[in-house]
Amino acid sequence: MDRPILRIDNLTLDSGSHLLIRGPSGAGKTTLLHLLAGLLEPQSGKVEIGGVALQAQTENEKCAWRRNRVGLVFQKLNLLGHLTALENVLLGSPGKGLTLEAAHAALTQLGVDRLSDKLAYKLSLGEQQRVAVARVVARKPPLILADEPTSSLDESNAELVIESLFDAKGSEGTLIVATHDDRVSSRFNEVWRLANGELQ
Amino acid sequence: MTGFQLAKVSLLRRPFPTILAVICIGSACLAADFLVSVVRSQTSVLQHLDSDYDLLIGPKSSGTELLIGGLGAGNPIEESIPFALVRFLDRRADLSHRIPIYSVGQFHDLPVVGTDSNYWERSDGFMTPTLVAGDLPSSSKEMVIGKDAALRLNLAPGDPLNIEVVPQGASDSGTLWFADFEISGIVQHSNGIRDNTLFLAIEAAWEYYRWKVEQGIEVEHKDLEAVSYILVSAVASELEFVESKVHEGSTVQVVRIPEELAFLKTLTTGANRVSNLFCVIVLLLASLTVTVSINARFDSIKQELGVLRALGYTRGELTTWLTLESFIPTLLAVILAISLELLFLPRFMDPSTTQWIPSPRHWPEIWNVLLWIFFLSISFIASGVPLYRLYRNDIGTAMEGV
Numbered sequence: 001m002d003r004p005i006l007r008i009d010n011l012t013l014d015s016g017s018h019l020l021i022r023g024p025s026g027a028g029k030t031t032l033l034h035l036l037a038g039l040l041e042p043q044s045g046k047v048e049i050g051g052v053a054l055q056a057q058t059e060n061e062k063c064a065w066r067r068n069r070v071g072l073v074f075q076k077l078n079l080l081g082h083l084t085a086l087e088n089v090l091l092g093s094p095g096k097g098l099t100l101e102a103a104h105a106a107l108t109q110l111g112v113d114r115l116s117d118k119l120a121y122k123l124s125l126g127e128q129q130r131v132a133v134a135r136v137v138a139r140k141p142p143l144i145l146a147d148e149p150t151s152s153l154d155e156s157n158a159e160l161v162i163e164s165l166f167d168a169k170g171s172e173g174t175l176i177v178a179t180h181d182d183r184v185s186s187r188f189n190e191v192w193r194l195a196n197g198e199l200q
Numbered sequence: 201m202t203g204f205q206l207a208k209v210s211l212l213r214r215p216f217p218t219i220l221a222v223i224c225i226g227s228a229c230l231a232a233d234f235l236v237s238v239v240r241s242q243t244s245v246l247q248h249l250d251s252d253y254d255l256l257i258g259p260k261s262s263g264t265e266l267l268i269g270g271l272g273a274g275n276p277i278e279e280s281i282p283f284a285l286v287r288f289l290d291r292r293a294d295l296s297h298r299i300p301i302y303s304v305g306q307f308h309d310l311p312v313v314g315t316d317s318n319y320w321e322r323s324d325g326f327m328t329p330t331l332v333a334g335d336l337p338s339s340s341k342e343m344v345i346g347k348d349a350a351l352r353l354n355l356a357p358g359d360p361l362n363i364e365v366v367p368q369g370a371s372d373s374g375t376l377w378f379a380d381f382e383i384s385g386i387v388q389h390s391n392g393i394r395d396n397t398l399f400l401a402i403e404a405a406w407e408y409y410r411w412k413v414e415q416g417i418e419v420e421h422k423d424l425e426a427v428s429y430i431l432v433s434a435v436a437s438e439l440e441f442v443e444s445k446v447h448e449g450s451t452v453q454v455v456r457i458p459e460e461l462a463f464l465k466t467l468t469t470g471a472n473r474v475s476n477l478f479c480v481i482v483l484l485l486a487s488l489t490v491t492v493s494i495n496a497r498f499d500s501i502k503q504e505l506g507v508l509r510a511l512g513y514t515r516g517e518l519t520t521w522l523t524l525e526s527f528i529p530t531l532l533a534v535i536l537a538i539s540l541e542l543l544f545l546p547r548f549m550d551p552s553t554t555q556w557i558p559s560p561r562h563w564p565e566i567w568n569v570l571l572w573i574f575f576l577s578i579s580f581i582a583s584g585v586p587l588y589r590l591y592r593n594d595i596g597t598a599m600e601g602v
Contacts, residue, residue, distance in 0.1 A: 034596055037510070039510055039594070039595040039596050039599075040594065040595075040596050041594070059591075060514070060515070063509070063512055063513075063514055063515075064512070064514075065512075066510070066511070066512040067511075067512025067513075067514070068512070070512070072510065072511065074507075074510075078507040078510075078599070080504055080507070082209065082210070082213035082214055083209055083213070087201070087209060090201050091201050091508075091511070092511060093201070094201065094508075094511060094512050094513045094514070094517060095201075095202060095517070096202060119213075
């Protein structure tokens with residue numbers, strides 16, 4: 001049998017907390033975030049959020065849960081190149097859930113409002129990363145999962161992104177950031193290290 | 201964002217693939233429609249030949265050929281029919297008959313023919329005349345002319361016209377038949393062959409014939425100067441009598457219309473099966489083209505579908521997007537195909553004159569509409585393929601665009 005990518009005996013987080021997961025590339029950070037978002041199923045064990053086991057939910061229930069309660073910043077950003085920055089922010093809210101004002105406000109907060117009408121594929125990598133973060137910030141979901149949200153940013157913008165994520169989390173939300181960027185560690189009280197698929 | 205908004209931006213922001221899909225699907229629709237149209241119109245003409253008359257008297261070509269020409273699916277053959285036979289039928293009050301066209305001769309190189317009222321009432325499609333100005337002739341002193349003849353002779357309804365016909369077979373080249381007419385109307389045919397013709401009332405044509413006999417000119421009933429065919433309604437007991445009369449040394453033949461039509465329909469039923477098989481093959485190939493075009497378009501967005509699924513878009517929202525994404529280009533393609541058909545298909549090249557002539561097709565027919573609905577349905581079905589592939593994998597795999 002192949003060696004598991006990730007083996008975590010127990011990881012419990014309270015609502016309102018924030019956690020930084022650090023580790024080298026290939027350590028399993030993205031896999032962990034995808035498990036927490038219900039994008040992947042664990043081979044054994046369970047992922048329980050708010051007292052509900054994700055594995056017990058149907059595909060539609062998981063979809064509705066992500067739609068209403070989870071904000072994802074993907075490592076690959078996953079912006080749609082043929083949409084503008086503003087449309088990509090609106091894309092983060094399925095249905096008619098987000099107003100134009102809220103989308104603009106998020107772009108302004110991340111310092112990319114002037115790019116709102118620019119197509120995503122024409123943006124620099126750093127600009128794309130801030131638009132991807134704005135997509136989550138605009139919604140202020142209860143659970144924010146951010147995968148390497150500062151990897152292509154300079155120090156001031158990295159700080160801006162982390163502050164925006166904390167602002168979106170509020171006092172009740174939960175923020176989990178996976179990164180190998182040392183610059184953002186100081187903002188988190190709880191830092192866990194992931195190496196070779198195991199939490200340390 | 202809603203499924204509608206996703207479809208809108210996707211179609212508008214990626215115009216090249218959209219236009220490419222429209223062109224590919226439109227070409228498939230057009231090719232299928234054209235091929236099926238040609239096949240069906242060929243068999244349909246033969247299948248729908250009908251007549252209220254019992255007998256058709258005409259030249260000795262094949263019965264089928266005579267029937268197709270005589271009942272309006274093609275040009276009647278200009279050949280000799282004994283005038284005595286016409287006179288005999290004229291005298292028999294119990295035999296209702298019709299002589300659609302009697303060719304008189306030429307005036308300024310334009311054919312001059314005599315017709316009866318039935319000619320103007322025919323609605324067989326191929327030669328259907330339409331009055332574009334004035335009225336049909338109400339007396340033997342009035343005539344109508346084809347629209348091209350009207351242009352060439354610069355005539356309009358109400359204008360007088362003195363016809364001079366050089367009779368065929370006249371020994372004296374100075375012998376001319378004169379007759380004064382008034383133009384009562386101008387006609388246009390769905391098939392333009394007759395648009396250069398001058399149409400007299402059949403009575404005027406008989407007057408010409410009588411004059412010719414009085415002048416001692418041999419009546420040969422050949423070429424242009426001929427009764428093409430005669431349709432006769434007769435009670436059963438009269439059929440054999442008329443047939444025997446026709447066969448008294450004449451060069452013409454009698455075709456019993458109901459029997460010949462039944463035989464023709466038996467023949468075309470077999471042909472129809474072959475044409476139906478051909479239509480099915482054409483439709484299958486066209487459907488394949490439509491499906492491949494749509495799926496080629498979806499291949500470029502499958503990773504986006506995975507991302508949207510990860511963001512929490514429901515199956516319903518993605519279905520709306522994909523359905524519109526395939527339906528709208530197909531709809532545009534069908535509209536494009538219909539426009540091109542309207543532009544080009546109603547016209548066919550006449551091989552004898554190498555001129556474009558109107559098509560005999562009544563367009564659109566019910567099967568045209570069914571064909572377009574079929575393609576739109578295919579687009580719905582085709583949009584289900586990427587959805588199936590998207591939900592067959594887990595989201596992580598879907599986001600990789602697999």
